[in-house]
Amino acid sequence: QVQLVESGGGLVQAGGSLRLSCVVSGRTFVPYIMGWFRQAPGKAREFVAHVTWGGTYTYYSESVKGRFTISRDNAKNTVYLQMNTLTPEDTAVYYCAGGSRNDPTRYLSDNFYPYWGQGTQVTVSS
Numbered sequence: 001q002v003q004l005v006e007s008g009g010g011l012v013q014a015g016g017s018l019r020l021s022c023v024v025s026g027r028t029f030v031p032y033i034m035g036w037f038r039q040a041p042g043k044a045r046e047f048v049a050h051v052t053w054g055g056t057y058t059y060y061s062e063s064v065k066g067r068f069t070i071s072r073d074n075a076k077n078t079v080y081l082q083m084n085t086l087t088p089e090d091t092a093v094y095y096c097a098g099g100s101r102n103d104p105t106r107y108l109s110d111n112f113y114p115y116w117g118q119g120t121q122v123t124v125s126s
Contacts, residue, residue: 035048
């Protein structure tokens with residue numbers, strides 16, 4: 001059984017930082033690409049960042065570029081999202097997603113990823 005379990009969300013003031021973690025487990029899943037998405041109330045889920053599991057290629061949405069950093073620790077089967085200089089517009093449920101195929105043209109699309117975590121709430125107060 002494949003599991004992605006996020007943690008690290010919470011309430012933070014504007015300008016603050018949080019680090020999200022996503023632990024990946026399951027023998028049948030060999031990760032190739034891992035992504036973070038978020039969904040704010042009343043809005044569609046949107047891409048935040050992704051990282052290749054075996055390499056160092058990363059990509060960010062324009063709204064978080066320069067403030068967020070995605071990374072992975074293969075030994076711990078964990079993907080991180082370091083979020084700095086948070087604003088109230090970053091308030092959302094953040095989801096970790098995993099895919100096992102190499103298809104860069106689709107990494108920004110949530111329907112590319114078959115495996116998802118349960119989400120962790122991030123709330124940024126002004």
